[in-house]
Amino acid sequence: MRGGHSEDERSDSLSATTQPQTAPSREGSRIAALARQVGAGVGEGVVAAGMAGVVAAVGLFAFSLVEWPAFNSSNVTRALTTVGQVGAAVLVVAAVWLLRVRRWPWVAKVLSWVGISAFVTVTLGMPLAATKLYLFGVSVDQEFRTEYLTRLTDSAALRDMTYADVPPFYPAGWFWVGGRVANVLGMDGWEAFKPYAIGSLAVAAVLALVLWTRLIRADWAVAVTAATTAVTVTYASPEAYSAVIVVLLPPALVLAWGALYRPVEDAARATAVRADGTNPPNGPGAVGADQVETDDRAATATAPAAPVTRAPRTAGGWGAVVGAGLFLGVAATFYTLHFLVAAFAIALMGLVAAVAEVYQRRAAQHPRAARRAATSPTAVPSGPAWRAAVPPLVRLAAIAVISGLVASVVWLPYLLESLTTTTPSSGTALHYLPESGAELPLPMTEFTLLGGLCLIGTVWLVVRAGSSRRAQALGIGVVAIYLWSLLSMLATAAGTTLLSFRLEAPLLVLLAAAGAFGFVEGARAAYQAFNEPARFRVAVVALAIVGALAFVQDIPHVLTPEITTAYTDTDGDGNRADKRPPSAVSYYDEIDAALLAQTGRPRDESVVLTADTSFLSFYPYWGFQALTSHYANPLAHFAGRAATIKDWSKLDSPAKLLEAMDKSPWRAPDAFLFRRGGDAYTLRLAEDVYPNDPNVKRYSVSFPKELFEDPAFTTTDIGPFTLITVRR
Template identity: 35%
Template sequence: MIPIDVAEPAPRTAVRSVILHAGGLVAAGATCVVLLALLGRLRLPFPTYAGVAVAATASAVLVAVLVWLGSAERRARSAVATVGVPALLAALVTLWLGLLLQGTRWYLGGISIDQSFRTQILTRFASTPALVDMNYVDLPSYYPAAWFWLGGRLADLGGIPGWAFYKPWSILTLCVAAWAASVAWRLVVSPARAVLVALATAVVGLGVSAAEPYAWLLVAPMPAVAILVWRAVRADDAGHRPAALAGGGVFLGVAAMTYSLHAGFFGVFVVLAAVVPTRGRRIATMVPRLARAGLVVLIGLALALVVWAPYVLAVLSGDPTRSYAQRYLPSDGAFWSLPMLQPTPLGALCLVGLIGIVLGWTTRARLARPLGVLALLVLAWFALTVPLLLVGQTSLAFRLAPVIELVLVCAGVLTAIDLALRVRDHRPEVRAAGGVLAALVLFAAAQGAISPDSGPVAEAYVDPYPTGATPTGGVDRSRIDAWTPELLAAVHAATATPATDLVTLGGPTQFYVAEPFHGFQQSTPHYANPLAQYEDRNEEIRSWAGAADAAELVRRLDASPWPAPRVFVLLRQPDGSGTTRLVEDVFPATPNVAFTTASFPARLFASPAFTVRDVGPYLVAVRR
């Protein structure tokens, strides 16, 4: 049922097309920035539904306009639409997130769980252009750095603290993702259909991937890019498509620089594009297909080295490594993602898409097959977790749940359009009814994408800033993470040293996102650089805590195989000792970490070698 009339873009020069799409990117970015600036002037209380009311009404208008543009080829093909559609999509994304978060400088999730290390990375790259680890000193970056590096550089250019730039950078990224989806789909289907699919993509992104914007930047255009690569790799008789092969390689390389799981997933898809058989074709055709797929992969690998080269060189030099990143299995990674069975507007659209893919597998294969293979590959990724459990790993398949939902939604939109066009030939009035139904479904999906009562929104208003105050203006001194400004003042008074030159042990998350201190240990092994030797560092911390006196502690610090901390930010105990939390990997248990403490008796810092201060609930010991 998926339409086969995969129209190329309107006849226009390549230069004009590039200029118009670049204009769309500028329009999307400008729309996002202007709206965020305007929304930042609002003073709405929290909690409130006032912002939701404004966002809902505005999105109803935006969805209606976009559906109207997508209902006629002449309108969708125009230069105004090419530039304007990305701006409208950006407005839709920005209004929802901007109004829900207008009273806080944190993004969704505040500084909790995964947002803690993401904000820390941005703070790191706001302080240096070097591809260094977000936490450990003297280690190359391991977490794919492209998005964070660019955001950090922009934050530094604008004089904005990295932690404060994370929110606007994330929202802007979601707007760029909507633009990328719009451009990619215009290379696959007619402009009118591209408008509607891009609108659906923006709505899906709000619901399933807003908390991880750099991942959505890759997922949003992935279905369209997959179709283009599928055709290019399998172009046996229809002529080669070097531009599509090169574009697929660039996409794969950007994915490797941004989100390695998605890069690996898409790389497998590229290989499948070569090996999935075509009825009536000789097996010999697989050889040139594999060659074309290999070209895509080679381009991707070459680009990946832009970010990964320092880490690869360190590994090749023989440095020991151990990664804990894949030792994580939440409930949504254990259960397969089946969005087509959800009782929601998008769930219904996914079901329509699944039916369209199945019915079009043989008759309309140019779109149905690549989308179907992409969806099946996600399910195979879930199945892969079982054998990986035997070696103490998982496939992290839950991170790919947005991919299968988006693939089925896009297929659903295209199938619904095809059905409407077929019926319209007999009942012209169906066109208007179809447009109204499309607008209602997408508007309902947008309204339900992010709940104002959700945990991520609440956390963005509760977590204290590095200033100690919460977004609502209060200061709760009973929270141990509300003492960051006093901790910073104590450390700088005792050291007179920039944060970038200090290694510290302990302290709240805000301490590490406020300024780019180097932690001796990462907050959890699953974020830690594999080169860091996480377990050995834990043992080293325990050995320091077990020293007999200050002199022995100093000797052990000096003998450390890693740069030892100069600053200790420990939780003060009633007996005068200070403790720091140690995290142990206990996978496959849930949760996958266990917590212990290392206790430093007061006598270990009773020496002229240390300056000791009490700061709220903390004991701050600084080596002179």
Template identity: 35%
Template sequence: MSTATEEYTTDRLSRRGVLTGLLAAGVGGGVFTFAAWFILRMTSWPAFNTSNMTYALSTAATLLLLAVVGTLVVLWALDEQRAARRREAELESHEPEPGPDGNVGRTVPDLVLHRPRWRVWLTYLVSYLSPAALIVSTTAIPLSSTRLYLDGIHIDQGFRTQFLTRTATTLANQDMNYIDLPTYYPLGWFWLGGRMANLLDMPGWEVYQPWALVSLGVAASLLVPVWQRITGSLPVAVGIALVSTAVMLVMASEEPYGAVAALGAPAATVLAGRALRGSWFALVGTAIFLGVSASFYTLYTAVVALSVVALGTVFAILVLRSWAPILRLIVLGSISLSIAALVWTPYLWRTVTGHPTDGSTAPHYLPVEGAQIPAPFLSLSLVGILCLIGLVWLVLRFSTNDARSMTIGLIGIYLWSLASMIATLAGTTLLGFRVDTLIVLQLSTAGVLALAELRLSGLDVLYPDRLRARGRRYVTIIMVLILTAAGLHYAQQIPVQNQRAIDRAHSDTDGYGERADRYAADAGRYYAQIDEEIRSHGHDPLDTVVLTDEINFLAYNPYFGFQAFTSHYANPLGEFRARNDTILRWAESSWASSPEKFTAILDDAPWRSPDVFLLRGTLDVSEDAAPNAGWKSHIAEDIYPNNPNVRYRSIYFDPDAFSGEDWETTQIGPFVVATRVKGAS
């Protein structure tokens, strides 16, 4: 894309250049984020929920970052304008000459840029690392006074922490909760996090925060060379990367493995369109993205894959009128599935070979957001305005290949949201509320592309005879100033938007039994003693099954659970409902059986029986106590389509059932730990 005086694609990377850029951005973004986290870890700043100090530092760091990026971008753009003016003057000074075909015309000279080498290197360094730096300034700094990540150990983060704790103890494809089962949830992000825990000699739960930050830093930084290759403009690529990162931090940062996949979705739709039109380089890139994405987060992968299939169909039937796009689609899918198979094969093999399964209830969740069609372009906010600009641009530029690909991708996302609502008739959903992030990312990316095009050609159309060199320079400077100020206004609100999640990271009790805000810890402070008690009886956490409703204990310590806390994060191979029924029978039979009979009932289960019961209660229970005075636990029941979608049911075990020689019982805080004696019958 170009105008009479300036070009859009002066920074286009070659194939080798983009591969080098991806390596530099990925490694650089990861190293920078980790180094920043490591330095912040050594500070002793007050907690975010008790002081505004880290918020102030976050805003200051964000301002400095955007000021540096904005300055370098302005200088970069002005260099291009000066080079374009020199070329225009040179072109006008040459007399028209007849060409080989006899037509008279002028030979257009190449655009020659004069930039000091140090500034070129500095601009690339800052541009490629700026998305990672934004993550540090808006998220790492507010979290610097806690060991936990966003949302602490609350609800879903408990399961994610449990998974990371598991992968830190094994290289194998192992379910987070059930012993001897492969994982159902994608292993990729968690397995890599486990390796980081091993390298740093940290427990899995503690590596969650640095690994989340580092992986987000890597993914966000990779956007710069990818979009530089797509658009041919370094400033545009930086703008898209920073906008996408800011949107992701507000909408999806609490789920980092999903956010990593979401960041690449807009680029994937563009690259898929190019791949289906014949670019094998784009085809391989799209296939790798989809394969890795399927190993990280299946929902976003499925949505993007639907868009790719729609693209292939449109290009085959309406655009190219050829089978070639379908053939390329098959090749693309084959490569993607081959990569995803590295993670999914163990689970699929167990399923097809007849292992009992319950079926997944993960989609059984319908919040109010899932019952509405997202329309971010109607929101009176900076992102809303940007999305509206992007929507207009997609409509006006639909005839161009890349805009058409993005539009079809956007339609595919909206169709997924609609299908999710209709799927409620079948007793499930497609988790449509999650795709809000993809919609905003797609539209905001289009908005940045629209603004870039407006700077180059829009004002020429409106004022063809009035905009001279000085005017162009002022337009560039003013646009960058306004966009930088708008970016600062939005970015400084990221800690505020995530305040509840940051507060929980400081108020939840961590794996060392401490709260970052220095208030008294909850019952989690007893977990270390419980772990020591279990180990004292010869039970290795990596070969011990615990029946408990204390999900946080299993999140911080790598014991296996007899039952997952809810069916929505349970492995279908674990037979959640059947285990619930079994636990209910055990609780009931504990009141009517001798200790020996109770132990025998446990051993009759079709799964490995618990080695430890971690229950709430006290050892001092009178003999004539009622059943509801026994040792307490809970089981979770899926009650979808209700919202909330989980109901917890209290169950009680008779303390006398654990009074035989097979069990040792100990009181630790509010907990009773019943540990099976190794070697007992």
């Protein structure tokens, strides 16, 4: 822990005071401070991320050296997971202790980085040690995610996961990086999914720790990161590409609030010049380049400008602006929903900051306050009160611009194409309303360890809302999620939703962060209230450790369905990790070999029409139709393709089928992969039936075998499949 910061909290940018300077010198100092802040943060983040990556790689490699029993048939890996979690907890506790006693700060940093990343690695990696698949295997949603990673492993170009010749609709950021990792490791995309998912979450957790340490006390930063990482692994890890955003959300919101709400600095810039033409002692230029309080008590006060003492050390909040913008931009390239919710929360922060500063300006300009200021060294801000809203709104706009520039790297191709292509109004990505999306999540009412932590967090958010910047930032984030949930429910009247059911994990992580702060501050208050009993601190630490271990050792139990599916699904090598007979997926390698031999083209130059879309998760062929409309690119016209497939099945001759395929508005299939059924070949397709739950209905389309009795078609039976390739 760095010395010199307040006992309560410090920010990414400490308050500073300045000698009177000219405008150019002040701007130059701020630019230099901004460069120092960004450079130091990025440098530490790179080192921490590299160390987390090494820990994850070493751990996963070590796990792979032993032939473990399957998780769903033995408790061996569960037992070893608990041992590893205890070891990681020891490292985290040691780091906190070193930070508390202010000894060997770099050793403490390394221990905290290793401890957090080791926790993620062992908690997810050990239960999955005997399988090559990640949580949920290649089932349900994980099928299209694996397909996307396979696609971007095959090529670094931005491509849709399924359809040829259309730009990607789903953000490619996480999958693109994963593709490059798979290329470096020489692995297929499906095989790289598990180590990449675990490694990326370990890296994200450590980056969250680095960010927290630049916002608050270092020992508190380790504790709150440990809490939020545990909750993220428990409830967000099946969607690994969303989990990396979820774990970074709490410190990012605190950072954004520090960028937007700076009442002392903004008031100082508007301070009136006295009648004699001189600046008052605390007038313009006297406030430091950054006004993110080192003490929570100053968070909402219309504080006077600081006395003149020294040159600026900080960047006027622009370091926080850059950081918040980068976070939003990366979120937009990784996971659209969490980006939109985070942007909504930060926009709400900007509105709250603007209103608060206008209110404080009016209060300062009240006649009674002005009379008091006339006899004090504090100057009264000049100009209309509404001008106080300008600085936070300008910084909000800057955050939006930065995030937009980063997001455009992934989104620009799709947006440009959508300007010239008619997008069907029947897009169904938002057509899902499970029971959890029809009610507000209230985890603080549940009688569990996490429920208790969320309850503590809720109480802390309310009690400290007027005095803590952390509570204000996290509280606005929580309010934003509840508002989004209500809007999602309201949107059902318009025939759609905002997918609020997927916000449970971000809400839990925000409340867990608040709960960690509430526990620490509550324990400190109790310690003082009880006249500082000798063994009280030891008892509190013991209680925290016992509670933490009870929670984390239950994580494999919470994830049991997801872990079990990783063992019961058949992987790309045709094996089930639980040693049971594999499914029809085991024939995929023969199908792939036949496709390559009969088409004579690379995989990424062939389009396959199949209902067994998991084939595309293992081999990077293009698909003519996606798994469901909810994951289909809106530019690909899912409904139109479905109608076309039905029309083809009703034709009565091979010649008519070939003619219809040639006239297709989309690239026609180079191959069909059917299931055999009597005298016909069948495809089992899906259609959207929202607002029903489930929101998908399966139906079969049968092609008469006579449609393919032509030299233009080559028919090959492989296991339960029939592969038909088209010669053109």
